Amino acid sequence: MTSVEVRPETGPVPPAPNGASQRYRAVWRWHFYAGLFVAPILVVLAVTGSIYLFKEPFEEWRYRDVRTLAAPVTAAQPLSRQIDAARSARPGAPVMTVIPPTAPDRSTRVILAGAESGPWAQGISVYVHPGTLKVLGQIDDSATFMRVVRTVHGELLAGTAGDRIVETAACWALILASTGTYLWWRGPARRRGARPGRPRLRRVHSLTGIGAGTVIVFLIVSGLPWSGVWGDLFQRLQDRTGSTTPSADAFPNTSAVPPLSGDLSTDPDAKVPWSAERLPVPSSTDGHGAHGTTTGVLHPGAVPVERALESARPVLRDCRPTDCDVKVLLPKDRGGVYTVIASPRTDPSASRTVHVDQYSARVLVSFGWQEYGVLAKAVEQGIALHEGRRYGPLNLLVMLTACLAVLTLVVTGTWMWWKRRPQGRLAAPTRPTDRRTAYGVLAIMATLGLLFPLAGITMATVLLLDLLLLRRIPRLRRAFG
Template identity: 25%
Template sequence: MSMTPSDVSIGVAPDAPPEPARPPAAAPRRSWSPIPLITRLHFYAGILVAPFLAVAALSGLAFVFTPQLDSLVYRNELRVAQVGDQANPVSAQVAAAVAAHPDGTLASVLPAATPDATTRVVFNLPELGDRQHTVYVDPYTLRIRGTLVTWFGETPLMTWIDDLHRNLHLGAVGRVYSEVAASWLWVLVLGGLTLWLHRQWTVRRRTRRLLLPDLTARGVRRTRGWHASLGVWLAIGLIFLSATGLTWSRWAGANFSTALSALQAHSPTLDTTLPGAPPSPTTGGGHHGGAVGTGDAVDVTAVDAVLRHAGAAGITGPVDITVPTGAGQGWLVAEDDRSWPVRLDRIVVDPATGVVARSDFADWPLLSQLSKLGVQAHMGYLFGIVNQILLAALAVGLLCVIVWGYRMWWQRRPVRADRRAPVGVPPARGGWRLLRWPLLLVGVLSTIAVGVALPVLGATLLGFLAVDLVVTAVRRRTGRSTPGTPAAGSREGEPVSG
């Protein structure tokens, strides 16, 4: 039987019945579960932010032990050669420092807090900017043990490590790095906790592995167990470091300060103007108490009377005495004991009459108190060596979590011949489209609010979304598959190699 060309169709027998039309794919059901969205956010944030966190952890680990490093490096400046029977009056110690350092303006005095410590006499010099010269005086012999360039009382070594931790020695530009780390740390911790709890309860139907890894597991499951269980142990500490670090960051810290102002929760300022004198252009509470020397001659013999009045008022222990900024100004004496229980009371003293103004730490607003205590704990001062050990454990633990996170990324890479990739593929995108509208609306509004409060978090999140959209668009134009599709034969989105 002959066939006409119209009877022939490519790949179909002439007499085959036409294929029935496939029904359109059903629209995915919307869910109340944000797990797919959190999974993708945790993955991308972990990959991209982990280097910032690693640098912050390493530099923070170095800063934690700067008191011990200072004791080794600056032993000659910080300690006396031999403890004597009787220390000279503080005024004589200041006079010795002034004689040895005729340049600059006397700014503050920190009398020796322990029998083997030196007295620190601080001078402002215009060419040093916010740095100062600190002269170290032996209270027993009046010998000058050394002079260092200091910053808010920090030695050069501590200042160097502090700058590394805060801004990588890049100034204002470098502070972006530390704010990225602090802004995302709490997001990663809470996201990881959510995923781990969901996995143990919903997927595995067990909770005993929340705190301990499954040592019988292999491959990516074993690595995930170490990564997640250690993260649970570190969670509270890491969130604390994130919150306290943000309080003095550049942009989020400014918003925090604005909130304290709106709530009238700042620590109170202390006016150093003496009764009957013209109003002071500056008040106490800034750099070394807020006073900056004006160059006027200061009667250093008055410091002994100031200390007597301070002792009578209960201001004892380590103190920072700021000299008057000019005529009609009093001496500001501030306690500087930052270990628990802290002693941070301040008074203004007229050497002739006594205490004329006072501000006690107990009277500070609660938020201001918590902020101050949080900063001291963040820096490792509040609980002494115990505080240092806890911070060191957090830093080392965070580094381990980061290493295991990258190892999971490597272990999840496709290894089949037709699906090879150098690293693991990200979770499937589009999780937000599966959320129910009320949950999606709450999520969007919450994200906007957090992004406004934490501008660096908001900006980097937008950057992540932009990169993700660009990569997806390029893949679609080139015909490549969208990343995030589970490999054939995998379970729960894990590659066959797991």
């Protein structure tokens, strides 16, 4: 005899055919546990993601006293002198990056090395008045509010372990999305149409998931390339298919020797100090460790920073000043080059990297969007959309709505569980009794587990716990269903 299923929040529901009912229950059980495991992490990701969307306007307001000048500068000092002014504020600190002002009323930002080391380390930003060379202020980029928000968003302030937790939660969120879509599609309420007595919470939960599900899935997928395990595997796929972002190491990154007899004193364009006029011109191979690295002071014979930037400007014609930061990296050694990077805020296709010879100011090579592989282009566009900056305020509003939708799904899902749970029990959906149904659902879950390794590992862990522990201890069996 077929019994009528009763759910506390919905009332009696006529039974579906046995196979469909078993399959529905199996999917519902996975959906329940996925939500139970990742709900707290999703709340953190949604809240921090919502805040980080407003990074640029917030930092423009927060640091307006050092970024915006009281009056436009009509006669700016040479960029090299501005760098010297910044270095005087932190003597001995190596120069990491120089960001010239984008408008007459903006300051110059010189990023000096901080306490951290490495290519991705955050430095100390020293802001300099381009006209008076006054140091307007210093900001530790590793300790700003938005930097902390991003660290929480990416790794929960827990380093590698936090990164793995976030990645696992993101992968399980994809399982939540797929199982939730199935539950909505095969649910009795959708198939029979909305009823006056249908619970409001379930209706809000379902409509929010279906309405914002596509954008939520996009947010998850576009964020995974930043993750540790999945991102590393994706990078390997890019490498094997040759569909990567161009690396500076794949292009010439050493200065070519100017066609001179051995010194720069006869070159009218090479304005070097008198004491350095008779120094020999180093070859492009002299600087790889043999003569040390620069700490912000230009090597003898090197052209000033402003001249290298002037040489690169024509190549950066696609980068609009109002939408693009131009960053200058000084030569790291005697054989190095000036590296000028155009970083657009909205359209990644305008990005470009230019190598300029530090002795002759010739553009040695430039590479940009046309050298990106297909996968690399997709990742760059995905990141711009993910951060809500690709299409202006509309893009930001859509991403913010998706973050709020995630919070709505967590709150309504948790509320529904709290209302229906019996006292002292977890109230998980019961296991399917049809093994064929269970194996079919497991096969689908295993496929998702292979696509997302950390989800697969945690999935196998849950199954082992269920098989070896939860089913064997009566009290746990009653609690977990």
